Amino acid sequence: MSRAPQTLPTNDRAAxxxxxxxxxxxxxxxxxxxxxxEVPALExxxxxxxxxxxxGALIIIYRKQWPAVKKALTxxxxxxxxxxxxxxxxxxxxxYIWAVQIDEIxxxxxxxxxxxxIFVLVGVAVFGEKLRLLQFIAVALAAIGVGILTxxxxxxxxxxxxxxxxxxxxxxxxxxxxxxAMPGLFIETIILFPIAIGYLIYVTHQGQMSLSPSDPSxxxxxxxxxxxxxxxxxxxxVAAKRLTLSLLGFLQFIGPTLQFFCALxxxxxxxxxxxxxxxxxxxxxxxxxxxxxxxxxxxKLRRSV
Numbered sequence: 107m108s109r110a111p112q113t114l115p116t117n118d119r120a121a122x123x124x125x126x127x128x129x130x131x132x133x134x135x136x137x138x139x140x141x142x143x144e145v146p147a148l149e150x151x152x153x154x155x156x157x158x159x160x161x162g163a164l165i166i167i168y169r170k171q172w173p174a175v176k177k178a179l180t181x182x183x184x185x186x187x188x189x190x191x192x193x194x195x196x197x198x199x200x201x202y203i204w205a206v207q208i209d210e211i212x213x214x215x216x217x218x219x220x221x222x223x224i225f226v227l228v229g230v231a232v233f234g235e236k237l238r239l240l241q242f243i244a245v246a247l248a249a250i251g252v253g254i255l256t257x258x259x260x261x262x263x264x265x266x267x268x269x270x271x272x273x274x275x276x277x278x279x280x281x282x283x284x285x286x287a288m289p290g291l292f293i294e295t296i297i298l299f300p301i302a303i304g305y306l307i308y309v310t311h312q313g314q315m316s317l318s319p320s321d322p323s324x325x326x327x328x329x330x331x332x333x334x335x336x337x338x339x340x341x342x343x344v345a346a347k348r349l350t351l352s353l354l355g356f357l358q359f360i361g362p363t364l365q366f367f368c369a370l371x372x373x374x375x376x377x378x379x380x381x382x383x384x385x386x387x388x389x390x391x392x393x394x395x396x397x398x399x400x401x402x403x404x405x406k407l408r409r410s411v
Contacts, residue, residue, distance in 0.1 A: 118348065125345035125357045128338040133364025136214075138334060139206040140372065142327050145316040147204040149309055150331065153317070154199060155295055155302035157332030162292040165336065174289040184285055185293075191279040192294040195339075198272040205265050211369035212380060216252075217269030218362035219387045222394065223248050224274045225354065232278065240397035244390040251386025258379035277354065280346055287343030291336065359391055 142150060166172060178184045205214040223245050229235035237245075256262050283290060309315050317328050346354060366384075370376065 121345045121348040122353075122357065124341045125349060125354065126360060128341035128345065129358055129360040130364065131334075131338040131341075132218075133361040134368065135202075135334075136206045136211050136365060136368040136372070138327070138330075139203055142324065143207060144324070145328065146314075147200065147207050148305065149314075149316055150203050150328075151196070151200045152302040152305045153328050154331040154335045155196070155298045156306060157329055158335040159292075159295045159299050159332075161332035162288065162295055162336050165288055165340070166292055169288060171286060171289050174286050175292060178285045178289055178293055184283055187279050187283055188285070188290060188293050189297060191276050191283075191290075192297040194272045194276040194279070195294060196298050198269060198276065199335075201265060201268050201272070205269070209372065209374055210265055211365055211372060212374045212376070213263055213265045214269055215362040215365035215369060216255075216263060216383065216387065217266035218273070218358060218365065219384075219391065220248055220252065220266060221270040221273055221362075222354075222356065222358045223390065224270050225277070225358075226394075228274055228278055238397055240393050244394040244397065247386050247390035247393065251383040251390070254386065255379050255383035258382070277342075277346055280343055287347060288340055291339055291343055356395065359395075 139150065145153075166175060178188065202214055205211065226235075226237070226241050226245065230237045252263060252266070280290060285293075306315065317325055319325065349357075
């Protein structure tokens, strides 16, 4: 006898909305970095880490998660992987800030378009997932697009590849850890904090610190680096624990699309090489979405039997 198709659990719907909120925020993140464009990229990165720590501590206190933080800190395996994830998230933050400052938002957008397809490849290589025909076509189209861009411009889009690779590795590491979203993120900022505060002390001694009481508007935006860093990452980490890599990859197309329009808004040129590359990438996105829809429909039919 057939059963009625099962509906998506409430917590899964909440996880999807949480992921969407994170990606929409990241899609408009270039606007924030343009507001504080006068601050050097490394200093912005240091401020993001430093001000994320107290803001994260407030959330830990509110959610009464200190036992979870202590448990993770005393677990050698968890701590080792958090050391790795903190490196990759720090690398991702720094390269992204730098890309925005040198007017390469479009290349950053390309990196995050490629990212979901790398998630698929990781699913195949690491988790033993089967690569469906449409997924293979999507990955091939993306590779062709990047290849054409590389040949026509004479240079590899390193910014795109570094952003895509570092964020994929970060997502995979966090998905494997038995630690809550916020405790894990808090420990990552603790790990990065000494380096960040050391750099800020250095630029202060050099008389190059941008944070100053004489410019309260800029100081406000610098302080906002804390919540602007923690909240979307917390949302992503929560969603990553409850959603599949394939679904995360599907939702992530929201971010680069908004970034692409930000790049156009800020006057970055849409050259013929870039246009051809993006046409291949968008074709890959369409095929990828078709594959996700086809797979989801198949699973729903199997559950109804």
